[in-house]
Amino acid sequence: MTNQNVVTPEVINTLIAVAASISNSQVLPTATVPESLALLGGFWGFPHKNLMKRLEGTKVNAWIDSMRASSPTRVKSEIQEKRSWILYHPSALNVFDQIIYNSKGKKIVVFLDYDGTLSPIVTDPDKAFMTRKMRATLKGIARHFPTAIVTGRCRDKVYNFVKLAELYYAGSHGMDIKGPTKSQSPKKGNNKGVLFQPASQFLPMIDEVYKILLEKTNSVPGAKVENNKFCLSVHFRCVDEKSWAPLAEKVKLVLNEYPQLRLTQGRKVLEIRPAIKWDKGKALEFLLKALGYENSDDVFPIYIGDDRTDEDAFKVLRSRGQGIGILVSRVPKETDASYTLQDPSEVEQFLRRLVEWKRSSTVTPTSV
Numbered sequence: 574m575t576n577q578n579v580v581t582p583e584v585i586n587t588l589i590a591v592a593a594s595i596s597n598s599q600v601l602p603t604a605t606v607p608e609s610l611a612l613l614g615g616f617w618g619f620p621h622k623n624l625m626k627r628l629e630g631t632k633v634n635a636w637i638d639s640m641r642a643s644s645p646t647r648v649k650s651e652i653q654e655k656r657s658w659i660l661y662h663p664s665a666l667n668v669f670d671q672i673i674y675n676s677k678g679k680k681i682v683v684f685l686d687y688d689g690t691l692s693p694i695v696t697d698p699d700k701a702f703m704t705r706k707m708r709a710t711l712k713g714i715a716r717h718f719p720t721a722i723v724t725g726r727c728r729d730k731v732y733n734f735v736k737l738a739e740l741y742y743a744g745s746h747g748m749d750i751k752g753p754t755k756s757q758s759p760k761k762g763n764n765k766g767v768l769f770q771p772a773s774q775f776l777p778m779i780d781e782v783y784k785i786l787l788e789k790t791n792s793v794p795g796a797k798v799e800n801n802k803f804c805l806s807v808h809f810r811c812v813d814e815k816s817w818a819p820l821a822e823k824v825k826l827v828l829n830e831y832p833q834l835r836l837t838q839g840r841k842v843l844e845i846r847p848a849i850k851w852d853k854g855k856a857l858e859f860l861l862k863a864l865g866y867e868n869s870d871d872v873f874p875i876y877i878g879d880d881r882t883d884e885d886a887f888k889v890l891r892s893r894g895q896g897i898g899i900l901v902s903r904v905p906k907e908t909d910a911s912y913t914l915q916d917p918s919e920v921e922q923f924l925r926r927l928v929e930w931k932r933s934s935t936v937t938p939t940s941v
């Protein structure tokens with residue numbers, strides 16, 4: 574039995590909380606789903622996993638359908654469907670006490686995606702700032718728990734947004750890992766030296782492809798190519814939908830010359846990365862090992878993320894039967910996460926509760 578299935582007296586509270594969250598759930602706006610979504614045959618917003626596999630290397634039309642589905646803001650939602658999704662993936666805020674109960678006696682380790690989790694999705698990727706409140710909460714989290722940011726972004730860039738030296742950073746979808754440069758708890762081991770770059774041999778190739786993509790896409794208004802060091806992002810959030818197909822075609826043509834690279838999708842972004850067996854899930858495992866929890870039952874990892882790439886980490890937690898995955902989403906999506914939060918402000922609330930709980934449960938010796 575995994576932690577996620579433990580039946581305790583608190584389960585009763587959980588069920589009450591879930592029932593409350595269902596009765597509070599709002600009816601989502603009526604559908605404006607592109608027809609292509611229906612063709613994808615899967616759940617709203619997330620094309621079915623098997624289908625996604627088939628999409629890699631197939632016709633550009635399939636990619637376009639998937640591009641349309643990559644950042645759904647409105648879904649065809651029957652109240653019943655939304656309710657059943659909430660039932661299977663309750664709000665982590667509503668089941669907070671249950672989560673704490675399940676973590677009893679274990680060391681909580683916190684893993685956080687950046688875009689869409691700690692910062693809201695904005696049109697300009699260079700302006701995806703966290704709020705001051707989020708930063709203060711994150712500082713509190715890092716004071717009490719080992720904490721890592723796991724992101725598709727370049728590690729240096731995400732560091733410039735977060736600016737907290739006490740965290741672990743796993744950039745480029747986990748292909749660029751670095752430990753804290755400042756320790757919050759010097760007594761508890763020192764992982765400052767942790768540095769892992771499993772795709773370092775791809776650096777020259779990524780730089781080369783970056784330059785080619787810049788040149789090939791500059792005729793597409795709104796397209797933006799971002800160099801994330803070991804990965805590249807081709808953003809189409811600001812591209813007219815009519816130009817999505819030509820843009821995807823250009824990217825695919827370039828990648829045909831580079832079979833060592835693969836193309837995946839995030840939220841209105843095409844992502845190019847080395848075709849190695851490394852992802853956010855592997856980064857999570859690597860970090861747990863670095864922290865001394867490789868084969869330990871005494872750890873309770875909490876991973877919060879909003880993107881398809883975060884599913885690799887949710888899957889790892891499920892297969893280890895440890896900790897919990899929390900998906901950040903307002904709409905039902907196919908996911909391996911156990912719980913949900915609606916947006917970065919709910920993520921901040923959840924993290925703040927974690928800090929408050931830790932503070933109140935830490936016994937401070939009274940002076941005589």
Ligand SMILES: O=P(O)(O)OC[C@H]1O[C@H](O[C@H]2O[C@H](CO)[C@@H](O)[C@H](O)[C@H]2O)[C@H](O)[C@@H](O)[C@@H]1O
Binds near residue numbers: 694724
């Ligand atoms: O793993 P993540 O931290 O979620 O990073 C994934 C991508 O995030 C960024 O793009 C996304 O956020 C942008 C800012 O809100 C938004 O404009 C864009 O449409 C989103 O896809 C980042 O810019 C990418 O390089 C990352 O791959």
